Amino acid sequence: MRRATTFALAAGAALLTRRALRRRIAASPLWPMPALEEPVSGRGARRSTITLKLTVTERTEPAEGVVRLRLEALDGSELPSWEPGAHLDLVLPSGLVRQYSLCGDPADRASYTVATRLIEDGRGGSREVHEQLQEAVELSVRGPRNRFPLVAGTSYVFVAGGIGITPILPMLTAVEASGADWRLLYGGRSRATMPFLDEIEKLGGRVTVVPEDECGLPDLASFLTNSPSGAAVYCCGPDPLMDAVTAALGPGRTPHLERFAPGAAPAGAAFEVELRRSGRTLAVPADKSLLAAVREELPGVSYSCEQGFCGTCQQRVLEGEIDHRDELLTDAERDNSMLICVSRCLGKKLVLDL
Amino acid sequence: MSNTPQPAPVAEERIELKARNVSFEWEKTPLHWIPGDPFTGHTINVLHLLLPAGERWFVHVYKQVLPYITDDRLREDVIGFIGQEAMHSAAHDDVLPHLKKLGLDPTPYTAQVDWLFEKLLGDRTLPPGRARQWWLMERVATIAAIEHYTAFLGNWILNAETLDRRGADPMMLDLLRWHGAEEVEHRSVAFELFMHVDGGYRRRVRTWATAFTALAFLWQRGARFFMDNDPTPTVGKASLGAFYRAGKKGMLPSTPSMLKSIPRYLSRTYHPSQEGSTAQAVAYLASSPGANGGR
Ligand SMILES: [Fe+2]
């Protein structure tokens, strides 16, 4: 009799414990572990995966060898806003990813406009755009993102070469609207191959158009010396043009450049980096990545992909203007940190917490 | 020297490890991505709960161990490993918002896994010196033990043809196989690193026991969490029996094969290169849509 009672009591206790445990686990799946107050996982913040599904709604040829695409959301919804200088990553049907500047009107929230020139011996991206992206074709897009932002100022100088006019075009409209002083030098092979000439010439008389077949190569030196010395200089075009602008400005001034070298593009202007905790200041030459320079001083610094996507080389930046060239960090992270494998400095000096 | 048996690596061509910039799109993947078999899908889905925090922790720990590595080749391997694990963590993390969109919010579970890896297994406030080094080595050894299982699972998923036959979602299969293939590709790194910086056999056994127990606990709770919170009312409950049966059908790793892998890791001559095929992994990576679509 006593044994039966003990057994019944034990069974009852076991049942109750099981029920209590179940209730606990239902409320807290890993009970007895607590939860992290600010969960890190699952926030969906990774930049490269925030894709938009767009469709080509209009395709025109604003110049020889150039197509302009108007892209709209499949469901017609409003698109994320952008500012002049921003670009999109287009995921082409083959999976290739290419970057193209937005050249439409930032106030138009229903569509994006990009323009590309067919590059015969290129890496295939422009050919795919020209051949595959017909009207009604759907594609994925990442962005928009801006690594060529327009800084606030009262005086601007723009230099565009050929299709390099695309990021500049919305900038011109913006600075004209702000009442700032601006001038543009726009070069290209011939008038027929230079897109957006009409729109630009409508903007006013501060535009110098230099088609090579009529006028030869533009005289950068005299154009730049005749422009206000405090003006912010923006240039987009072929590498030789951007190098020439950098050289013509001389060591005292740095132009804002937009290069579309995807992935690893360590090259850029030279600058200095101070490693504050180590108490060292190093020179980062134009042809070397910041990571490579830092590694010579601190061989244990972590990194991996060297192409700006894995994020393991992220470092805190204490001072200096960062030239973000990665495709990973969120805007909040960009405020005070950088991926040192690809990103550089917009000014003369960066201070890292290293 | 003593005549204790030593780890015996299998000769294979050494390949350079590098992170791949993957991209996957989840819009079209249904919650029950193995048609008609929510239990198997959810058991595999536990990976998305554990790996974002877990592999972020690998990276965090390995960044600290870099200065202890005196072998240049191993350092290169570890650097490649770090980038691969960072991408694994990010890619699995991207699935979580999609699960939420499908009506199964994973946050109650992942917030606790975050606590496990960020707090319990985090750096703690240890004085520099022996205590700090002991804790670092303990974690390095734990990672080696976990990597024994990631390589095991990687090898399994690369060969799990039953999943294709059952019409599993191709995007999810590609994520799992890209990850699995990189796990097979880098399967020796964590063990070699552990042997290089510490290598103690007692530590290997101790951390294996912890890792194994933790994984079993996390997995059981994870499968249960998914089955209990699935918005479809008919999915039923997670059970050990269902796990065993799915293993028998080739839908999950089989229970006997998992039991057999235990003594292998504890053998004194164990070396990860004895299991899995680098050639198969590399072949998959060459053809994986996700691994080649990014850039
Ligand atoms: Fe992994």
Ligand SMILES: [Fe+2]
């Ligand atoms: Fe791994």
